[in-house]
Amino acid sequence: MSLMVYLAAAVFGLSCTVLLRRPLRVPRDPLTVSTCAAIVLGALALVCSAPLTLGTVNHLTGIANFGAPLTYGMLSAYSCSLLVLLIHWRGGSPARIRRMVLRSMAAYGALIVVIVVLFTLADPSTERLTDLDTYYANTPYMREMIVLYLLGHSAATLALCTVCVTWAREVTGLLRTGLQLILLGTLLDVVGFQLVKYTALVARWSGHDLDFLSTGVAPPMASLAALACSAGFALPRLLPMARAHWRDLNDLRGLGPLWSEVRFASIAPKPPSALSQLPRMRLHWREVSIHDGLLALTPYFDDRLRERTRDAALHQGRSAHEARVTAEAAMVADAARRAAAREEPFITPSTYRLYATEVSDTGGLVELARALARSRLAAAPAESKTLEALDSTGD
Structure with a gap:
């Protein structure tokens, strides 16, 4: 499973290089920067969630399950970057954009702090690399930490879905295709990762065992969602660039x-x-x-x-x-x-x-x-x- 997650993270991260391909002297607009930040943080969240990474982090720190707050914190930072991306998409006055960006960063920064505090209070001693969410679903403080990171991620992805649906009706061509791919990836995240996680947690709270949803279904769906989103981010930039390179090569041969x-x-x-x-x-x-x-x-x-x-x-x-x-x-x-x-x-x-x-x-x-x-x-x-x-x- 770690290999699949790493592959998805690599593809997700490589799409960032497509967006940043331009001379260093040319200033990069805030929309491109926020898009790349979201891609990088999403790739890092995937890397941190891999069992191999979790085990390595736990071993290096000497703290059982230390990889959990690291992963949840990275996922919360990714959720924040999605909101920042939405703010730049919508546009407005620089003062308004700056104010909303700072509010989003403050809210999710506080969420990350709360996640770390709850983990410290819970002090889980049994290392769980694949089923931590369901294993500690009824543990005080751990329970609240798990619910909070899921709620924070859900808020950002649902907002992203709403904007993609609205904007896709107003644009055409490759931009619309890219938005549809981002929407597809976000829906896969909502349904295949978040809803599945919520279902497994509720099952634990009611005395049932649906852990396979959290351990077997959610990780590959999250990877698939990341691949769809990376394609949506990169396609509007990559395809025109590929077409231009092809035309240049044809003209070069023609001369x-x-x-x-x-x-x-x-x-x-x-x-x-x-x-x-x-x-x-x-x-x-x-x-x-x-x-x-x-x-x-x-x-x-x-x-x-x-x-x-x-x-x-x-x-x-x-x-x-x-x-x-x-x-x-x-x-x-x-x-x-x-x-x-x-x-x-x-x-x-x-x-x-x-x-x-x-x-x-x-x-x-x-x-x-x-x-x-x-x-x-x-x-x-x-x-x-x-x-x-x-x-x-x-x-």
Whole structure:
């Protein structure tokens, strides 16, 4: 069971790194900070609740069941972070937000103190790693401590459920999906963890034994709830980021033919090795380098070749834009060939401006690269036929 809890805590905590992925110099808004605080505290609460952690803490402190107030205190801190997250979600004046945050922290801080005091008064001597809630359900002070931590957690999660239901009706897209996942995780927590715990406690108070609900059902449901919540927190940030990386990688691959054509003429400095691993930075550097190479090839641009190629493309039924890009690709390939052969540039340099330099995004360069790739494919069969003809003549 400890392994499953640790896995859930790791996934829950990793979602925090997704939310914090931005340059260090960029200030982080309070909503992101409160979201990450809730995720980290939730992950810590899961780690503390694992039997292996409980046994280790008890052994290190030399106090039987010391892991119980530690876990309950961490869970109460997590509940407080959920309320703080709700306060930032709702927004308002900075003074009002600060006041409500301080009140929430004061209330749950007092709850944590009461939990510790009740545990000290109870002084439970028998170590229980998996069934402490039900084993001490009828023990004075321990009983009150268990009920208080459950009530504090229930108040926060029910408030979170209410806000998620209300807000999900007002938003769309990934944000709504994320809210629905958070709502699902919170409902799993309420029904699969809290309600099950309450049921097992009431059963103990009435003289019945439903301990399996607290020991066998509640822990995996809490882990599942944490996984759903972590997905809800991370999805609205992670999926757009993944899509952007995928587009950048596609554009980077698409620029390959153009880069191979002009790279010898580019003198743009290479980026730092750390940044070169990021798709966005690699794409930006590739764009800058290609533009630098195209600028270096400008003295070799043959306007007559471009015009002839454009007229031929129009005659073949191409659109005006397709004919333009095709002609530009032919002109760039010819300029690169002559520049690589160290031929003399034109006495009067061309003043023509490529379409790829007129647009601000990467699309123009990608179009030019695709046109170059198509011209290479078209030239390959013709070159092959020429070689075959020469071979047959030689024979």
